[in-house]
Amino acid sequence: MNTEERLIESTRALLWERGYLGTSPKAIQQRAGAGQGSMYHHFAGKHGLALTAIRRTAEELQAVAEARLSVPGTALERITAYLRRERDVLKGCPVGRLTQDPDVMADPALRAPVEDTLAWLRTRLAQVLDEGRAAGELDRRLDPPATAAAIVAVLQGGYVLARASGTTDPFDQAVSGVLALLAAHAPETARQRA
Template sequence: MTTSERLIESTRELLWERGYVGVSPKAIQQRAGVGQGSMYHHFTGKPDLALAAISRTADEMWAKAEEWFDAPGTALQRITGYLRRERDVLKGCPIGGLTQDPDVMADPVLRRPVEETLGRLRARLAEILTEGREHGELGPGLDPAATSATIVAVLQGGYVVARAAGSTEPFDQAVDGLLNLLAAHATTPGRAE
């Protein structure tokens, strides 16, 4: 792994563990095993490095989501796969968690990949739900835009409640409840599983 890669990966880990304000250049350098000169050779400073780390995390999150969204199956099967995929629930969402970081949210440059990723996720889920309606899998009463916003909100809220409880059970219950609500819009019972 190159020096810049080690710096980005170390920053990603630290952002997820501590948040932006809790990450110092020294901590990044120590985790990456590089000196100050190496860090500033590759990046202009902490904000530049944080942007690279957040952007990489957003890209990876999106790639994982697309694996499920592009998989074969009905709209509900693809969404179910995405919702039930393996996650480190108790660590929280590495992108969603940044919305709780006031320094990230106050900086338009750092906020942009967070905002874009969550917006892109809502839009893609709405597309899949629209496909489901068009193919007759879902009833016409389902609002794809509102439902996609609900899916994202339940996921992000599920992380928060699970972390507060110190258990994945609240997250799993939230996903189960969401899938039950989606199944109620299926034109054929049991299509969500």
């Protein structure tokens, strides 16, 4: 990795672990093994670096989610693949975490990728649920946008519960819980096929 890349990756890691306030220019430089001059050669400052870092984290999250949600299979299988993908649960979601960061939320530019990513995720899951309804895999009474919001909330809240307990168990339980509730929404015929 060149210096610019190392600066971006160090900022991403620090934002995830320490938040905006806890991410000092000095800490970024130390982690990246870069000098102050080098940092200001590539970026106007901490804000510009944080913006690049947050945008990249947001893009990666969307790409990873899309990869799981577009596997072949039923809506329930695709959502299961997404929820059950390997995650560093105890570190939490690098995007969701930023919603608890007052400095990020107060800055429209830093906040935009956070807002856009979580909105995209809800829309994409609602699409998958809608496809499942159209294919007769899910009950027609199921409301795709509300169900999608609940699924994304389970993920984000699952991280919160896991961090509180210091184990991944409550995350896994919450995911199992919502998948079981969703599976019960499959019409009898679809359930028998599964």
